[in-house]
Amino acid sequence: MNFRHITGAMFSAATIGIVLLLAGCGGSSNYVPSPIATATTGNSAAGNTPASGAATSILSDPATMLDTAITNSGKASSVHAKSQIVTGGQTELLEGDFGNAAIKFTITQGNGRKVDVIISGQNSGDIYLSSNGGQSWAKGDPNNVSQSAQLVLTPFSGSTKLSAQGPVSVIGSESVNGVPTSHVQIGGKSPIDVWIGDDKGKSVVYKIHLVTIDSTGSDYDVTTVYSNYGATLNIQTPTVSSSATGGSVLTPTP
Secondary structure, three states: HHHHHHHHHHHOOOOOEEOOOOOOOOOOHHHOOOOOOOOOOOOOOOOOOOOOOOOOOOOOOOOHHHHHHHHHHHHHHHEEEEEHHHEEEEEEEEEEEEEEEEEEEEEOOOOOEEEEEEEEOOOOOOOOEEOOOOOOEEEHHHHHHHHHHHHHHHHOOOOHHHHHHHOOOEEEEEEOOEEEEEEEEEEOOOOOOEEEEOOEEEEEEEEEEEEEEEOOEEEEEEEEEEEOOOOOOOOOOOOOOOEOOOOOOOOOOO
């Protein structure tokens, strides 16, 4: 079981059209690999600082390095993710643990409202919501949470091969939350930035910044920092104490 199975199970009943803003400049076969550059700050999202003497492994083929890291990350049994999602002038924060058997995260909307979410088992209908810090839980509608979670996991789902979106190059050596990484960029109209580091001898993704659009044409600027690959999770299915209420936790509200 891996993240590709998770995403398939989670969104089978409530898939929302999320697509990458494609680079529009052809495939990655014609790129010219860039040498490692002087450490830069890259995008301004949290968790990114210049590395000090970071010893990252740079392959002659950045696209292969990217594909390998995406594959390794997607095969992990679990990962902790901290994501910032900006859309419609509002910012939504999402943080939690994504595992094979269960997922638990908290969404903080632009108005400060927090919603805790648990998705357990292989049925996308087993979704539980709490708006009071976990004191009580209601059975939730998949449409109310799937988009935010999908934005976090889409890069690992296999539905879109990132290295095929444009020319791939390594543009810097940086530290993400203290981990030395190589900053890889897929160029084009809307560049995709990926920070790759080593975890237990395997290259994995520690950070991604990309822009996506949904089926309505709304755009989402998403920055996600990943950590704790393969950690043991203990996510319990909550007891439902109230009926699900209306409203959506998808889109940041004023």
